[in-house]
Amino acid sequence: MTGTSSPERLVLASRSAARRAMLTGAGVPFTAVDAGVDEDAIKASLAGIDPADLALELARAKALAVSRHDPEVWVLGSDQTLDLEGTMVSKAPDLDAARARLKTMRGKTHHLNSAAALARDGAVVWSGVHTARMTMRSFSDGFLDEYLAAEGEALLGSVGCYRLEGMGSQLFDRVDGDYFTVLGMPLWPVLDELRRAGVIAT
Template sequence: MFKPLLQKLDGMRIILATSSKQRTKVLQDTGLKFEIVPSNFKEDLNPSEFSISDFVEQTALGKVRDVYEKLKLEIPKPDIIIGVDTVISFNGKVYGKPKGREDALDLVTKLTTINIPHMVYSGVVIFYRDNFFKFTEVTTVYMGRLSEQEIEAYINTGEPYGKAGGYAIQGLGSSFVERIDGDYNNVIGLPLYRLTQKLKEIMEV
């Protein structure tokens, strides 16, 4: 983020509603001052009842509302709360974080043995002055092929857990990402370019 926007945001109480170290680092690297408050929102919406964009936006909205309820009586109140939810769409199905080893193994196997790309969707919700601003960013990811032994070795590193799609593009997972179309940071879990543009629009910078 550049100086005019950072100056406009300076002194505001900004909350990132996450427990994700990856999202936190992406935002920290911009120089923005913010607090981390994880959400306890139950991520139990049924994706079959929504479009993918609506699904991630509604989940992000739930995270923001949960954190707002936690903090609304504090002084000072939060000025801005940012919530994000990320999933992937592959071969007609929606996947989030793997629930265990077998889930991770199945997901990484699909992504690296079936020769079709997957889409990463991140829904972002920004709470500011009693308004909710929403958008969804989509990135297409093309994976290289992995052998069964390579997939097992990757799962054994522990990296797939806690990551939408079961891989980390900023970690060892980068070694089998052939290319992407779209925002790299979106694959990490925080679409920084669109977030910056939306904050500029909201703050009238």
């Protein structure tokens, strides 16, 4: 991309505030739309699939759904799945469920898979998935009560019922993996692909 050329346009096919914040913080120009895909139907059709592969399929589906409607832009889809001892965990519907979820996860290690896909002209041109290994400490019930009261329903937007950029950092003993992967998108490889696509400068 030269100084006189018009940059390619990017659409983020996601409602995630964390993903929007990542791109904004990295200085990437974009617009955001809801991909409108039926995630439950996709999960049902892929029952038994490895959680990391499911994250990849969901990211691809989101990117494709938007790209088919607007083929002249680059579309970035992203999704995240959580694997707890071989079982895929979905978002908690309410704070009572979040409390039960966190009690189940404390003192254990889970894997958080963040996938991204880039589409153009109704076809996926790149996709990838990164995994973070997350070890929760054996926190007390008292801390859990304090945590849930402080964070509130904002936790329900995260598959793990935590935001590492907030008080959720106190839930963990150890995190092995990229910070952005934990937040919900493998940002470094995404930026590489956006440079290749001409969305941001090389």
